Amino acid sequence: MNEEIMILVDEQDQEIGQMGKIETHQKGLLHRAVSVFLVDIYGNWLLQQRASTKYHSPNLWTNAVCTHPRPGETPSDAAKRRLTEELGVECELTELFTFIYNEQVGEGLIENEYDHVFLGIITSQLQPNPQEVSNYMYIPYPALEADIAINPHKYTVWFKKLYNIVQPYILDKVNISY
Numbered sequence: 001m002n003e004e005i006m007i008l009v010d011e012q013d014q015e016i017g018q019m020g021k022i023e024t025h026q027k028g029l030l031h032r033a034v035s036v037f038l039v040d041i042y043g044n045w046l047l048q049q050r051a052s053t054k055y056h057s058p059n060l061w062t063n064a065v066c067t068h069p070r071p072g073e074t075p076s077d078a079a080k081r082r083l084t085e086e087l088g089v090e091c092e093l094t095e096l097f098t099f100i101y102n103e104q105v106g107e108g109l110i111e112n113e114y115d116h117v118f119l120g121i122i123t124s125q126l127q128p129n130p131q132e133v134s135n136y137m138y139i140p141y142p143a144l145e146a147d148i149a150i151n152p153h154k155y156t157v158w159f160k161k162l163y164n165i166v167q168p169y170i171l172d173k174v175n176i177s178y
Contacts, residue, residue: 006068007032009114011100018071025056028102028110034079035115035158036065036093037166038122043174045144045163046122048086049135050156056105059134062156063163064122075116083120087136088127091120096169103157111158119169141167 004021009032024031038046046064050057065086069078079093095118102112128136139147144163148155 004068005071007071011114013098013114021068022055022109025105025109025111028112030100030102030112030114032069032075033111033113033115034065034067034069034075034082034118035063035162036079036083036118036120037162037170038064038091038120039170039174040122040138041174042140043170044138044140045170046126047137047139047144048128048133051130051132051134053131056107056109056111057156060156061154062159064120066158076118079116079118086129086132088129089122089124091122091124093118093120094173096166099162099165101158101161103161105157113158115158117162117166119166119173121173141170 005018006021006024007015008017008019008029010016013032019029047061048064049061050059052058065082067078067082069075076093076095083089095116098114098116100114105111126136148160152160
């Protein structure tokens with residue numbers, strides 16, 4: 001399989017070029033990305049533990065799906081594709097917002113992403129791809145927030161940046177009483 005091609009963008013998400021995935025992360029160039037957050041009908045967050053074979057952030061807990069759109073693919077289409085590839089599910093997604101972050105993720109790699117953030121409500125049984133996902137869990141927000149405070153090293157850098165920002169959107173979509 002050929003190396004994934006990344007879409008390089010400027011700070012307004014306008015495409016300015018393309019480059020291989022590893023080189024993009026080694027150079028820390030701004031590129032288009034997607035983060036999908038899923039909750040069940042009760043507002044419990046679906047988290048996945050990244051597979052041990054991931055090229056960065058292996059074994060860390062994170063949001064349901066992350067990916068990079070392919071050339072010619074919209075962020076929404078990339079999010080839907082990755083839900084199927086990683087978790088074996090489909091669901092309706094709503095794009096919440098975009099944001100830029102730039103962080104070291106280990107092994108000399110830098111995530112410098114223009115990230116499109118999506119939210120969906122999961123109602124079907126997962127069929128995780130073991131090459132992508134080593135484990136998953138559903139967790140209520142208060143327990144998630146407490147665990148991140150105690151064990152921040154167990155979570156990806158982007159997830160720690162996003163979870164508090166995403167929670168109000170979840171509260172708007174799901175009737176939760178903690």
